[in-house]
Amino acid sequence: MSAIQISAVRKQFGKQEILKSIDLEIRDKEFTVLLGPSGCGKSTLLRIIAGLEYESSGSIRIGEREITSLAPRDRRIAMVFQNYAVFPHMTVAENIAFGLRVRKDSEAHIQRKVKETAELMHIEDRLDHYSGQLSGGQRQRVAVARALAMEPEVLLMDEPLSNLDALLRLEMRAELKTILAASDTTTIYVTHDQVEAMSLADRIAVMKGGQIEQYAPPSEIYHYPATEFVGSFIGNPPMNFIAPDARWHQAAPAASQIHRCGIRPEDFEVRFEPTEDFAPVRVLVTELLGSHKQLTARFGDEMLRVNVPSDLEIANGSDIHIRPLAEKMRFYDHSGQLMSA
Numbered sequence: 001m002s003a004i005q006i007s008a009v010r011k012q013f014g015k016q017e018i019l020k021s022i023d024l025e026i027r028d029k030e031f032t033v034l035l036g037p038s039g040c041g042k043s044t045l046l047r048i049i050a051g052l053e054y055e056s057s058g059s060i061r062i063g064e065r066e067i068t069s070l071a072p073r074d075r076r077i078a079m080v081f082q083n084y085a086v087f088p089h090m091t092v093a094e095n096i097a098f099g100l101r102v103r104k105d106s107e108a109h110i111q112r113k114v115k116e117t118a119e120l121m122h123i124e125d126r127l128d129h130y131s132g133q134l135s136g137g138q139r140q141r142v143a144v145a146r147a148l149a150m151e152p153e154v155l156l157m158d159e160p161l162s163n164l165d166a167l168l169r170l171e172m173r174a175e176l177k178t179i180l181a182a183s184d185t186t187t188i189y190v191t192h193d194q195v196e197a198m199s200l201a202d203r204i205a206v207m208k209g210g211q212i213e214q215y216a217p218p219s220e221i222y223h224y225p226a227t228e229f230v231g232s233f234i235g236n237p238p239m240n241f242i243a244p245d246a247r248w249h250q251a252a253p254a255a256s257q258i259h260r261c262g263i264r265p266e267d268f269e270v271r272f273e274p275t276e277d278f279a280p281v282r283v284l285v286t287e288l289l290g291s292h293k294q295l296t297a298r299f300g301d302e303m304l305r306v307n308v309p310s311d312l313e314i315a316n317g318s319d320i321h322i323r324p325l326a327e328k329m330r331f332y333d334h335s336g337q338l339m340s341a
């Protein structure tokens with residue numbers, strides 16, 4: 001069992017409170033992504049779990065073990081960083097074996113793990129190469145192989161793909177997903193790339209200002225953002241937020257408490273003629289994005305993003321009529337919290 005329980009973890013650097021009482025329960029073998037804007041505390045939380053940084057207060061358990069006061073090497077955790085951190089003067093095989101040798105595993109076990117993880121990461125034909133001679137993508141494969149060779153209970157990854165070019169990133173992302181799904185490791189992965197988060201995670205913890213705004217599977221995060229912040233952080237473009245409109249929110253619970261209505265760009269119906277329950281908007285910009293067309297439209301004093309089929313002919317400056325799909329509207333109260341349906 002390597003479920004992780006993070007309880008009331010706080011972190012201050014000087015007077016600055018970087019983590020504000022984080023509670024998080026990560027299930028055994030799940031892949032959790034910590035996602036949030038720069039500076040929200042993702043890396044700090046990951047480093048605290050690794051034991052590379054100490055919490056100001058709070059506790060962390062892995063399974064039945066309280067690890068808060070353990071040294072990093074005693075936590076049964078492996079970590080992969082953004083900047084590879086492989087030793088350039090060692091061969092790939094020596095790099096993969098490094099942690100196992102420090103741990104004084106038997107030579108037979110080391111040889112077997114090196115072979116096994118090198119095959120898994122498709123670098124078995126590079127074992128005798130010096131790591132300094134490898135490309136960035138290959139070096140990151142070595143870093144992942146070295147971490148997996150340790151058979152950690154918990155694998156921590158801090159933006160491991162962000163130094164790779166777009167195509168390589170996509171390829172490695174798919175590979176990591178397959179490899180880690182087949183392993184018994186509980187993984188925590190830090191990124192500020194929401195696409196990476198959506199595609200890799202079993203659950204995403206969306207962070208803001210040292211707090212967790214929502215911890216849920218990607219589809220729930222996307223379809224039911226728990227706060228306005230989550231809705232406006234996830235999605236490209238993000239969720240639209242508009243003032244309540246009497247045409248559309250009457251069926252909502254506690255209608256008088258609604259502060260903002262959230263609607264994803266793809267969740268509108270469009271008409272060219274005035275239609276009951278539809279609202280007029282003026283199209284300011286149309287952008288063909290391949291699979292669909294994205295409209296930027298003025299709705300009263302507010303701006304909306306609306307996705308329509310790519311073959312729909314709409315001129316800039318034209319007036320059209322829109323209506324959100326009732327079942328896709330989300331309602332938020334004055335504190336920006338999702339109201340229950």
Ligand SMILES: Nc1ncnc2c1ncn2[C@@H]1O[C@H](COP(=O)(O)OP(=O)(O)OP(=O)(O)O)[C@@H](O)[C@H]1O
Nearest residue numbers: 013018036037038039040041042043044045191192
């Ligand atoms: N050792 C430190 N001393 C003082 N402040 C620090 C230290 N480490 C981090 N911070 C501050 O803590 C805040 C959170 O940093 P952290 O690296 O955890 O954010 P992050 O969410 O991972 O951001 P990014 O995506 O930019 O890496 C930042 O304001 C940072 O300046």
